[in-house]
Amino acid sequence: MEFKYDERVLKPGYTSCLGCGEALAMRLVAQACGPNSIFTNCTGCSEIFTSRYPASSWAAPWIHSLFENSAAVASGVYYALKHKGRMPQVNVIGTGGDGGTADIGLQCLSGAMERGDDILYVCWDNEAYMNTGVQRSGLTPLDADTTTSPAGKASYGNDRPKKDLPMIMAAHGIPYVGVASMGYYRELAPMVKRILQIRGPKFLQVHVVCPLGWKSDPAKSAELARLAFETGLYPLYEIIRGETKPHRPPKDGWRPVEEYLKPQGRFRHLFRAGNAAERITRIQALAAANIRKFYGPDAVPQFAKDAEAKLAEAAKATA
């Protein structure tokens, strides 16, 4: 997608890292929303790299208040515009990272969704607190090495799987929940344009690669994001008025999780000697469950079923 400078909603010159998935996704989403939108932003990378006073990359009205209140501020903007008779002509877009959305900001987000506020909230999920130096969040995947869930002699990193934020949002009964990926960046803009036609609260989670935090090659961010989907570890889908529509499955079939894990430094410890193979089996089983959930039991590839069987066997042996 090519933009003319004058028409850009997020102007170039922001100071994100090389290969930053959040910047790419944000640029595309902002452009799809267009200049007739008001954006709210959690504290975090995107706020920092777009708004160093007195400069700002934002050509649309934009506000950053605090870490945990982006959704509530968006609600406030929405009610002000509603009162002034300017809704739904203006798009009110709340944004935040995974920590600001799923952890510290979950309460404000839940409030906005439950009240039925006509806003779109977009969560840039790079799976850790990157702005403060790669600390674990509720959306950090199982076994990821972060600065507060470090892999060590007695640890495989983050000891919990990701919190299922989209399903928490879906449980609010809102008209739209979507999970997208910067790996399929061409799909983002049309998707957002379609979402904005829906009235009421809308939630979109976008998987975005952070080369700094994931210790991955900045040139391969989009490829890596696609692998997250193609391995089944990051299911992409939409729930439109209660109806679940999974993303079309990968063209060349589901891939083993190692293909996604191996290029990332945050999973490097899983490929060292010891019983880390069992951990990869565990992650493969998570992927199998995702594939089964969204594409049915027949879609689960044999290697994934094998991993599940192996895990069940190991569980039996320990019992």
Added chain:
Amino acid sequence: MAPQGRQEILEGAMAVAHAVARCRPEVIAAYPITPQTHISEELSTIVADGELQAEFVKVESEFGAASVCLGASAAGARAYTATSSQGLMLMAEVLWNIAGMRLPVVLACANRSVSAPLSIWCDHQDADSIRDCGVIQLHAEDAQEAVDQHVIAFKAAEDRRVLLPVMVNLDGFLLTHVFEPVELPDQALCDAFLGKYEALYKLDPGDPMSFGCFTEPDKCMEGRWMIHDACLRSAAVIEEVSAAFARTFGRNSGGLLEEYKSADADTVLVAKGSICGTIKDVVDELRDKGRRVGLVRIKTFRPFPRDRIVAAVRGAKRITVVEKGGSFGSGGVVTPELKDALYDAGLRIPVSGFCVQLGGREVAPDGIQEIIDRVEKGEQVHYEYFRLKKAILPDLVP
């Protein structure tokens, strides 16, 4: 809607709600907490009955309430919330941000003790503990003042020389739940007095701006100074707005201080809030007996009216601050600020600080008189928990 332009017997919180409605806030966001609840309940009823065209946002917390007000104000709407105690604590982070972004949100604090121990009753530790965040703080003595100070609050907050949030403090239960004769501000006068709110800067796709950018150390301090400067300068605006209010509505409810029989007083008490009613009764009684006692009542606690207070107490032989709060490990809140002002003015008048009514314990006139008797006998205390019941303290306390 309640009748206008004449006195009627109203509950304080209800009167405040009707006064707020007449200020025509466009967005109201509030979360239940005792003893504030009657304000937001009544406002939601006024909106539900179609008597006020406003968005009443049913938020999930006080943090959400303040954040919704922040967003609404940034988008150019007149925004209002009300809270108490823990709710104010939960709002604290947002209040700093609202002040820093110079958004004229108005809120009420129905003053209540802060847990623990849990108490729903009145003291000032909630409001006192957010004194440093750039929120202008007014204190009402009675329901009429609480009503009128809301009108003054919107006017002062939105004044372009100020652009800061204003919080009207009214003592929980003592004012919120007591029925008093109140005259509500006339709607037409209120409309003329306040006018429609036009934001200086707002979130508007027609004129896009960025709010809440981050600053490097070379610029942050100036941003903070602007808040301090605006807050200091708001004192003159509050006086100006209060004078205009008095001319329009015929009541002198605003201002920075009230000087009650203090001009020639040897003993001057300093206090804020509803306890001043009790103090005035004691002052009257003692005056009848020929004792030269007076009260200086703080109506505006932020900005702190240093010069005015020094001028009001400079003739006194002794000053006694009666506080409903304090700073654990230090002493009072109002007392040291007063001493600071006196010191800079070169005045060495003895100042005593008494902490009373924490968690709603009643101080009847005899208590105030006891304080006056003690200081007039030459006693001076730095900061004392007045009438502390040592007998009920557990044994482990030395």
